[in-house]
Structure formats: C-alpha cells, structure tokens
Amino acid sequence: MATNAQDIAVETPAALVERLARAARIAQGTLARMPSPAKAAALRLAAAALRRAEAAILAANAIDMANGEANGLTPALLDRLRLDPARVAGIADAVEQVAGLDDPVGQEIDRRERPNGLVLRRVRVPIGVIGIIYESRPNVTADAAVLCVRSGNAALLRGGTEAVHSNRAIHAALVAGLVEGGVPADAVQLVPTQDRAAVGAMLVAAGLIDMIVPRGGKSLVARVQADARVPVLAHLDGICHTFVHAAADPAMAEAIVLNAKMRRTGICGSMETLLIDATYPAAAALVAPLIEAGCEVRGDARARAIDPRIVPAADNDWDTEYLDAVLSVAVVDGLDSALAHIDRHSSRHTDAIVTADAEAAARFLNEVDSAIVMHNASSQFADGGEFGLGAEIGIATGRLHARGPVALEGLTTYKWLVEGNGQVRP
Incomplete structure (x- = not known):
C-alpha cells in the first residue's frame, strides 16, 4: 500500500498500524491461495533482487554502522549489525534455500475415520498476519519475510532504529522481487516509522495481527510479553x-x-x-x-x-x-x-x-x-539453517505452539476438515 510522508506524519501510531495490518490481511488472503510453486518462484526472484541490490544494501549498512559506532553500540551489537558481501550473499542464499523447502501449507498432519463413517483430517494452514519486532540484525528483515511468504503469512516488520537504513534497503529489494513473482506488495510491509509507540500499537492490535514474534534483547522481549494483547512467540536470552x-x-x-x-x-x-x-x-x-x-x-x-x-x-x-x-x-x-x-x-x-x-x-x-x-x-x-530448516524466525524458549528453531512449520496452525455422507448426531 503506497503511503507518503504527509500521510505518515498525521497518522497516529495506532491508525498507522491498523491501516498496514488491514492491507496485510487482504494481501495474505491472496498469498494463501497462491500455489506452492508460484511462491517458490517469487522467492527465487527476491533472492536475485537482493543480489542485484548488494551495493545499495552495503551503502545503507555503512550509514547504520557509522551511526552505531558514534552511538556507542557494543562490539557484539556492531557484529550483529555489520553486513559485507559475504553476508549479503548469505541472506540471498537463505532466501533461495527457503524457496526449496517443502511448503507446509495443506500438509495433512493426521487422518482418522470414526465408527459413524465421518472422516476427520487435520491440515496445516497459515497463521495469518504476523508482526515481527526486532533489533540490530538486518538479516531478520529477509529471514522473517521469506519464511512468512513461504508459509502463506503476511509479515508486518518493525526493525530497530540502529539498522533502519539496512532494513529499508533489504526490504525494498525483497519486495521488488516478490512483486515480480506475483506476491502482493502488502504481504511484506516494513513499518515506516521508528516511533516506539508503533511497537505499542502492534502489541495491542488483537484481531488485526495474529501473532507477534520479538527478536532482540531481554528488555525488548520482556516489554513485548508484558504489554502484548496478541499471542507472542518469544525467545528470551540464550544462557x-x-x-x-x-x-x-x-x-x-x-x-x-x-x-x-x-x-x-x-x-x-x-x-x-x-x-x-x-x-x-x-x-x-x-x-x-x-x-x-x-x-x-x-x-x-x-x-x-x-x-x-x-x-x-x-x-x-x-x-x-x-x-x-x-x-x-x-x-x-x-x-x-x-x-x-x-x-x-x-x-x-x-x-x-x-x-x-x-x-x-x-x-x-x-x-x-x-x-x-x-x-x-x-x-x-543452535540455528535453523544448521537444523536443515532454512532461515529461522527465532528460537522459541517457551512451551506452547513451537519450541526451538521456528521455521515454516512453526508459522502454521491447523484446521480440522470433516467429511461425511449425511450423518446426523443422535
């Protein structure tokens, strides 16, 4: 969905998030109906677009690195932020790897037939609109987006201020490739403001956003868990x-x-x-x-x-x-x-x-x-790629829904399909 600076300036964070999420919901409906080969082809085009945009991505990252050094980011955070040609190539490779993975959507989890003749099947379906709130690592922009697209979900991305230029460059390249492949642009949106109130608006957008995934430090995850009114797939510290x-x-x-x-x-x-x-x-x-x-x-x-x-x-x-x-x-x-x-x-x-x-x-x-x-x-x-899952959206340390590296299956839920031949319940 196209926006201009004037529109963003007059919108409240809540109104902005609502508009983006409603657009994402419409795009997700289109994405969910795309055949698996079409989604895979679009992701390969996105990988090619990332490779073509290497110079622009590295130039944007240089700005973020200079700002990070000036603002006193720790060496560990600077390492997470830093991109070079090898890392950009790695991001593109990860996109292609996800394109080659089995699509979980529509997979039959189990099937049973009841004594009355009803046939019940559980099949995987997308979760819907997923909000990803993350810090420092610009590769999360690509990892989260492509995992969501492959699993039929729309992504609403809100990256950290320290990586804002890198995130925008990666997002622009990704969307160009995805659109070329027939994926609606609104299926992967980057929140166009660093106002922290936008994070708060995402956390309470129940009914608009179906799940929040925080990627970042302990303080970010703690805030998300404390304030969210949307289900959270959390990754706490790695001790x-x-x-x-x-x-x-x-x-x-x-x-x-x-x-x-x-x-x-x-x-x-x-x-x-x-x-x-x-x-x-x-x-x-x-x-x-x-x-x-x-x-x-x-x-x-x-x-x-x-x-x-x-x-x-x-x-x-x-x-x-x-x-x-x-x-x-x-x-x-x-x-x-x-x-x-x-x-x-x-x-x-x-x-x-x-x-x-x-x-x-x-x-x-x-x-x-x-x-x-x-x-x-x-x-x-401890990494989704090393587990053969492709890119990961995070490592979940809780007990519900998904645990460990969260990749494609972790971004699906399921529904029951029941087939009868006229049965009525006595």
Whole structure:
C-alpha cells in the first residue's frame, strides 16, 4: 500500500498500524491461495533482487554502522549489525534455500475415520498476519519475510532504529522481487516509522495481527510479553551451558568448548557458562585456549584454581547472557550437580554435554528441560539453517505452539476438515 510522508506524519501510531495490518490481511488472503510453486518462484526472484541490490544494501549498512559506532553500540551489537558481501550473499542464499523447502501449507498432519463413517483430517494452514519486532540484525528483515511468504503469512516488520537504513534497503529489494513473482506488495510491509509507540500499537492490535514474534534483547522481549494483547512467540536470552563430563574425550571437549564460545560470541547459541566435572582430568586445557583467544573468564573458587588468569565471578554472572568474549566457569561434582546448576540458571535455550558415557548422555538429554539439548556438539549449531530448516524466525524458549528453531512449520496452525455422507448426531 503506497503511503507518503504527509500521510505518515498525521497518522497516529495506532491508525498507522491498523491501516498496514488491514492491507496485510487482504494481501495474505491472496498469498494463501497462491500455489506452492508460484511462491517458490517469487522467492527465487527476491533472492536475485537482493543480489542485484548488494551495493545499495552495503551503502545503507555503512550509514547504520557509522551511526552505531558514534552511538556507542557494543562490539557484539556492531557484529550483529555489520553486513559485507559475504553476508549479503548469505541472506540471498537463505532466501533461495527457503524457496526449496517443502511448503507446509495443506500438509495433512493426521487422518482418522470414526465408527459413524465421518472422516476427520487435520491440515496445516497459515497463521495469518504476523508482526515481527526486532533489533540490530538486518538479516531478520529477509529471514522473517521469506519464511512468512513461504508459509502463506503476511509479515508486518518493525526493525530497530540502529539498522533502519539496512532494513529499508533489504526490504525494498525483497519486495521488488516478490512483486515480480506475483506476491502482493502488502504481504511484506516494513513499518515506516521508528516511533516506539508503533511497537505499542502492534502489541495491542488483537484481531488485526495474529501473532507477534520479538527478536532482540531481554528488555525488548520482556516489554513485548508484558504489554502484548496478541499471542507472542518469544525467545528470551540464550544462557547456554556446556557441561564437560568426567568421561569426555579431551580433544573433543577442547574443540567444542572453544568453538561454542569463540566462533561468534554475539549469537544466541554462544556458550555463556562452562561447567567442568571436578574429576575431569584436563580442565586447564579447556580454559587456556579461551583466554589466549581473548576471552575473559570468570569463575567460582574451584574454577579459579585451574588458571590464575580466571577472575572471580559475581552471583549475577550465572544468569547473564554476555553476547561477548566473556565466559563464566564453574566446577561441579558430577552430573547431578551439573543438572542442578542448569535447572537454576538456564534460559531453556540450548544446553550441551560432552561425554563418552552413553548413560550420562542419555540422562542429560532426557532431564535438561531446554528447547535444544545437545550431546558432543557445539551449541553454536543452535540455528535453523544448521537444523536443515532454512532461515529461522527465532528460537522459541517457551512451551506452547513451537519450541526451538521456528521455521515454516512453526508459522502454521491447523484446521480440522470433516467429511461425511449425511450423518446426523443422535
């Protein structure tokens, strides 16, 4: 839906959100009727448009990066914000990957026939209009949009101020490609104001927006959960643990621990707490490479005995998502102690055990109540793409509707289709 600056200036945030959402609802009806091959073809055109727009996207991102540095964004936030040719290519590749995934819409979940002859089927259908509120990462503009389009949903995007120019450039390229492929422009809309009141208007737009997905820091997600009158698919902090069990293979443990923390410190799957079994024989070899790679390590009294460079941990370190080259380390007395620590401090995102003991691994996998639980793997794999789901809209840490990486199936609901031959209920 075309708007001009004068229209935006005189509209209240509530009126703006209502207008965008009503347009999205109409577009979603058209999108939901598009055949799966047509949606896939439109997404491939959107990927091509992103590649053609690389220079414009990088120029827009340079403005955001300069503003972010001037405004004192942390290195972790700047890393999330930064685009380069490889990252732009990665965004386009992710769009193409989603185009190649199976379309969940219309899939039959189950089928049953009742004794009276009624045939009941559950089939997947789009949720409708999805509002995505996010910070820092401009790739979310593309990831959220294409997942919504592939699953037959309209997207109403509200990105953070720090990425405003990047988001607009990515959105413009995406929509150009989608429209070329027959998708209504209003199926993917970027809220054209950074007024925080627009976020509040989205949160209370029950009946206009069907689900809100927040992507950002703890304060954003907490605000969304507290204020929303629309169902929320939430992702809280990623306080991810790796427990190195006494029976861990030392070479494997050292490689996993270093990767889990230092591959990229600013992502939600980055390890924030390392737990080391008190009887593990090579604790120093776990810690030294982290410190030598530039990681500040904070530990309890027993951890500090491992390496004199470990600084004391405060009580709140065990509940902190650093998103930076900082790590808390604790020494624990076996599996039960590790499980108790994780139960107290985990954000239910991703927790991992490194061990060659199959019984210990089975207990950990069964007893840790997180969206993702791993054995002998880096927590950095907590990603929809690595799970073979294509791009993800987020990693849900709650218990309802979807959990873990939320991709296409997580953006659908279902309806019952009932077929009879004249039955009436006695």
